[in-house]
Amino acid sequence: MTNPTDGAMPARFEHKINVTWGDCDPARIAYTARLPWFALDAINAWWEHHFDGDGWFQMELDHNVGTPFVHMSLDFRSPVTPRHKLMCEVYPMKLGNSSIRFAVNGRQDGVMCFEGQFVCVFIIADAFKSQPAPQRLRQIIAPLLRV
Amino acid sequence: MTNPTDGAMPARFEHKINVTWGDCDPARIAYTARLPWFALDAINAWWEHHFDGDGWFQMELDHNVGTPFVHMSLDFRSPVTPRHKLMCEVYPMKLGNSSIRFAVNGRQDGVMCFEGQFVCVFIIADAFKSQPAPQRLRQIIAPLLRV
Amino acid sequence: MTNPTDGAMPARFEHKINVTWGDCDPARIAYTARLPWFALDAINAWWEHHFDGDGWFQMELDHNVGTPFVHMSLDFRSPVTPRHKLMCEVYPMKLGNSSIRFAVNGRQDGVMCFEGQFVCVFIIADAFKSQPAPQRLRQIIAPLLRV
Amino acid sequence: MTNPTDGAMPARFEHKINVTWGDCDPARIAYTARLPWFALDAINAWWEHHFDGDGWFQMELDHNVGTPFVHMSLDFRSPVTPRHKLMCEVYPMKLGNSSIRFAVNGRQDGVMCFEGQFVCVFIIADAFKSQPAPQRLRQIIAPLLRV
Secondary structure (H helix, E strand, O other), X not given: XXXXXXXXXXXXXXXXXXXXXXXXOOOOOEOOOHHHHHHHHHHHHHHHHHOOOOOHHHHHHHHOEEOOEEEEEEEEOOXXXXXXXXXXXXXXXEEOOOEEEEEEXXXXXXXXXXXXXXXXXXXXXXXXXXXXOOHHHHHHHHHHXXX | OEOOOOOOOOOOEEEEEOOOHHHEOOOOOEOOOHHHHHHHHHHHHHHHHHOOOOOHHHHHHHHOEEOOEEEEEEEEOOOOOOOOOEEEEEEEEEEXXXXXXXXXXXXXXXXXXXXXXXXXXXXXXXXXXXXXXXXXXXXXXXHHOOO | OEEOOOOOOOOEEEEEEOOOHHHEOOOOOEOOOHHHHHHHHHHHXXXXXXXXXXXXXXXXXXXXXXXXXXXXXXXXXXXXXOOOOEEEEEEEEEEOOOEEEEEEEEEEOOEEEEEEEXXXXXXXXXXXXXXXXXXXXXXXXXXXXXX | OEEOOOOOOOOEEEEEEOOOHHHXXXXXXXXXXXXXXXXXXXXXXXXXXXXXXXXXXXXXXXXXXXXXXXXXXXXXXXXXXXXXXXXXXXXXXXXXXOEEEEEEEEEEOOEEEEEEEEEEEOEEHXXXXXXXXXXXXXXXXXXXXXX
């Protein structure tokens, strides 16, 4: 979902996740290892939203562009539970020559649950070889950058 | 597994993971979101190894001690595949009053695949309330600390 | 989602799943073990839809009703991929004294991908003891039964 | 692991799984959707054991043989917990011209937790096309058949 805004600021993207029983551990909160998984789901949804429905699967198979992760970092602020939807805000923070840094902030009922940063590199998928960010992607990403 | 060493250095702990077909994505490497999951499996195995088989499940239910994660950070150096076992070295780096920092380094065939750091806090499990690291745990952990 | 129908037939319930890169294995189709997971997500969504948003988590914790599985059976007809949404139709087939049988049929782009049947029993959650289906649930479920 | 037996009966194969905190749901037992996942891990381990370490990954990529699932059926007898190792016995029940049926029985501390049957078909992996069971596989599988 993108909320319309005036031209001064890029629209906000949030991916909604229905956290359920099966995501929770015996402490009755989402198991820690599910949280980076959710964050990756949200980043994939960000690609789908901005590139005509193309997520990692289509990027790799149809466009020969891969974006493997080289780094992730997460701070867990508050437990994630099935009591509220998990709203994952995603935005690109930095677009390097051949890399991209994303922020993913997960909130439930307005409370920040986790804040993460993720760095991916652009590769020629079938060669698993680094490449500069393709021009078509760069043009769409650049105006979405935020700090 | 702990390799015996002279008293000068704590023994090395490695947790072996059999990476399989179901862990891999269409790029034929382990899916990124599986890697923090593997690292957590390794930390749980570290607890089991040093505390008479008690992992997070027994710590929480039998001893009322929880160790939820407040931070994780991973650098991905090389893809993980089913071609070799994934050897996850785990050791505590820092033991604070009520927190513990772990290093988890995942290697395949001698190649560093990922390096991670994870911070957990000690809580009274049924109250979900912070507590100092229990003395019994502290005594076992302290000599295992490495930088 | 429920499509409105005349009173002669219960409304149809479908749960939509966004299959992604991370669900797929190196054959570029959803990994087999993901499919019963998706089916369970769909059954949980069926409960949420018909019981004011209460899924397994709320049933167990707020109402002390558990519905553990005693049987599942799936036939896989066609591969599941990220190319289309996975539409999982769920309906109760049989309501016994203390058990319920669900059908879950997963389709993509109109093609049947898998057909499954799942049997759950009703239990008093905190006692893990069998109980008859609670009257409130029975009243809602009975009119939804189909063959 | 294979227990040696006299020639009259094929050796027994069991795959050991360390069930942990992260496998459990708020009812403090392994989440239902983890159980077919464990069973598949066990079948993959059965292939690895009998074919020089080659599981599904190597069969597909190195030998161009795929064995997708067309059916699974499981009866859940008793909850799976982290209190004991989960011992998954695997054996082939039937070898058809181009299909194979496996039994997977999961036990903890001698108690039967689940009994499952799984049917796979042999395919030419890169063509996703049915093929008769390759002769090399057939020769190894045939003497392992049990009812």
